[in-house]
Amino acid sequence: MALSYMFQHLTKYVDLHFAGNQNRKLADNVYEVDISIDDFGRLSRRINETYFGILTLHRDHETWLLPLYQHKELPPMLVQCHAPRGHGGNAINSMLRHYAAMRDFDAFTAPSDYVREFYSDYVWDTSFFKTLPNGVDSALFCPMDKQEAKKELAEYVGDDRIMTTPTVGYLSRVQSEKGASVYLKLAELNPHLLFLIAGPSLGRYGLRELPNNLVYAGFHPREKLPMVYNAFDVYCFLSMSGEETFGLTVLEAMACGVPPIVPNFDGVPSVVGDAGLIADAENFDQDIGTLVSYPCPIDFSEKINLLLNDGQMRENLSQKARERALSFTWDKTAQRIVQFFEELRQKRQLASPNGLLSVFSAQTETSNSEQQHLRYKSILLGMNKRYERSLMGDPLYSQRVEEGLLITFLKNHTVREAEALLTGFIEDEAEAKAILKRIQGLIHATA
Helix, strand or coil: CHHHHHHHHHCCCCCEEEEECCCEEEECCEEEEECCHHHHHHCHHHHHHHCCCEEEECCCCCCCCHHHHHCCCCCCEEEECCCCCCHHHHHHHHHHHHHHHCCCCCEEEECCHHHHHHHCCCCCCHHHEEECCCCCCCCCCCCCCHHHHHHHHHHHHCCCHHHHCCEEEEECCCCHHHCHHHHHHHHHHCCCCEEEEECCCCHHHHHCCCCCCEEEEECCCHHHHHHHHHHCCEEECCCCECCCCCCHHHHHHHHCCCCEEEECCCCHHHHHCCCCEEECEEEEEEEECCEEEEECHHHHHHHHHHHHHCHHHHHHHHHHHHHHHCCCCHHHHHHHHHHHHHHHHHHHHHCCCCCEEEEEEEEEEECCCCCEEEEEEEEEEEEECCCCECCCCCCEEEECHHHHHHHHHCCCCCHHHHHHHHHHHCCCHHHHHHHHHHHHHHHHHCC
């Protein structure tokens, strides 16, 4: 659904062409184009002349995109990342492969700053991670008369308690990764409150004996979701999956004026800001199964009761939630995508070919005992591969072997691959970064 909104608003600024099996118009400014992955390499120059950029999704089990980075003629690529970790480490490893293979003018997008901060522990250049927040349809998701919403949902479910009992809401797939087990614990801890679940089904939990105060509110079409959100007094978001970089349902609840309670986990707190409450969570240093965190049921329970027992706080957060949600628009998302492509095209213009020539050589040194020893050095030649003199003075410049290795390596590999190489044989990361910085500067200065 998020992609659908994003594409809809992008068409205000650009034409969208989707790779497919035939040539046809799908909607205003939206077309299907008969083109295969193989065509991207074969027709790279023509594609570059036709398209402003390539927008695609990162999926950790797919590898078809990796070879495309080798085609320098293709326009800049933005790779949208919605699952930066999880899946038993597969997501991280896949992201790192893409990072290494990307050209200097490609980038990732992710819905929150958290992804860039998370990957700062793994990569040197976090500028490849662009923040692209989701938006919300604030015309659809808006505050309603709460009692009317409660009455409508109570009639649909057949449970009048919804109209009279303080209500906690959960709208998601009912799965462990989404915090379903924790939500059941919250219901058991708070028999005086009503806990509603709205989702496709109860899944495996439907076979259990559930607490009496936990009510399955059914699956609702999108146009009915505002009514469901408005029937909640507070909204509980409990996901512990590595795929939660944003929390779109949190933003939808906020747009309806429902104050959220979310775990201190990944990018979700950055969506809430000061318009909700942040509960404790145990964040894991490594994935285990599909989980990367565990929300604290006790702290969630305390914050639920704090919010439900303080009408003034709830009203203040309700207003803040709506106001903050209004700042997240799909039009802003679309504009940022266009802006990112413009920035990447500028980076492409500044990209410098590596024409430096260097050789590796041995030279003898005499020790105090007058024994000769061989030392190995890299020699930078003062000319490029076109035999143009690129440096003044002495045509031969001695340099460290590591520097010569990088010059040679960067003729056919990316700077991110060089980063991985240096990390493998230079223990001091600061020294390794300094070497790479010098070589990059030399290549750009002598292009």
